[in-house]
Amino acid sequence: MKQPPEKFSIKNWSEDDRPREKLLQKGKAHLSNAELLAILIGSGNREESAVALSKRILASVDNNLNELGKTSIAQLMKFKGIGEAKAISICAGLELGRRRRAEDALELKKVSGSTSAFEILQPVLGELPHEEFWIIYLNNNHKVIQMNQLSKGGITGTLVDVRLMLRRALEVGAVALILAHNHPSGTLKPSQADKNLTAKLTTASAALDIKVLDHLIVTEKAYFSFADEGLL
Template sequence: MSTTFTIKNWSQDDQPREKLRDKGKDTLSDAELVAILIGSGNKDESAVALSQRILASTNNNLSELGKLSLSQLMNFKGIGEAKAITITAALELGRRRRGEEATQKKKIISSASVFEVMQPIIGELPHEEFWIIYLNNSNKILSKQQLSKGGITGTLVDVRLVLKTALEVGAVGLILVHNHPSGALKPSLSDQQLTKKLKLAAQSLDIKVLDHLIVTEKAYFSFADEQML
């Protein structure tokens, strides 16, 4: 008779839940943490072995694991819809937590700090989004808002809306941010034209465009750092 390798049937030392309880969360491997989420494996492998196999398919990269669709996860024997949803939800919470931790720093001191705030939000998206970060005179974030979703062109970004929001929140500085899903960091002609358009419009209200970042999953391009503003 076939049996499923459930965690409760393992020896005490091999049970991830008990290991987390008794030794702390930092002692668990990624596979053991995923095994806690799925609870059981299949008739041929334990939950940890199944988790190791799933992680191996993404080169043990949790960010890549978070990009797998429900159907892709369900291709693994032993992963049904409920388990796939649990894995997806857990990784999405982790992504949101990372974004909140970055935003809590509040003060922008460099292009790298902009990347820390925005990468969790747009760095891994399959489509382009254009955002504005509004800053006070201490370079602290007053607000950040998505302006467009899709292709980036001057016609898709309402300059009047950008400046109206800046006045409403009392911003004296703006940082433009958009992502390139392709991973390419080179700014397009449209990116450059839009930057100039917003910079010129903001100057009339004594509001400075401090930077424009192009964000990808692992890197960024800064107009300010490259002296293109």
């Protein structure tokens, strides 16, 4: 009986082509994106190696890791050689990278304006396919005390509980807030609902001597600042 062709497993490659060994010997910085992705998936299919398959996956998103991070498990499984387990590994690896970026952004600590606020918020909100509402809680020096998701919605909107926002502000001793939500559509124009919500949260916060410094609408590469546009 004829044996099926063996998969292109990394362990069968020459030592110079093995990304795991390359990482150990030369360090992670020496690996290409395709080689790092190949480590996650472990093996290719009967026609191509894990690195070749990884290159093809990356090419489908113009070699943009941010775009790859938006790819669903179902979309990844359309590639020959990528089953559910491998697709999950890819998604998990990219999500860890996104969370690391978010934590690194918080090292900025002090918010000096809309640009520094966007640098904190973009890794968290910029690539999401659904809408979320977040609050940055600040002390009197405008340094970040805490950052929390207040609500999570669908593609077109999310609901915000004013009481939860203010309770958390009092718990952490915040004296100022920055409101933020994303627009998965990519539009930066605030809706009337955005404006009404901003006014509602600003008024409620002022009653407790907590100042809303800004409200940012975040997309992948840009933002809209209510403060910069004179809407606060």
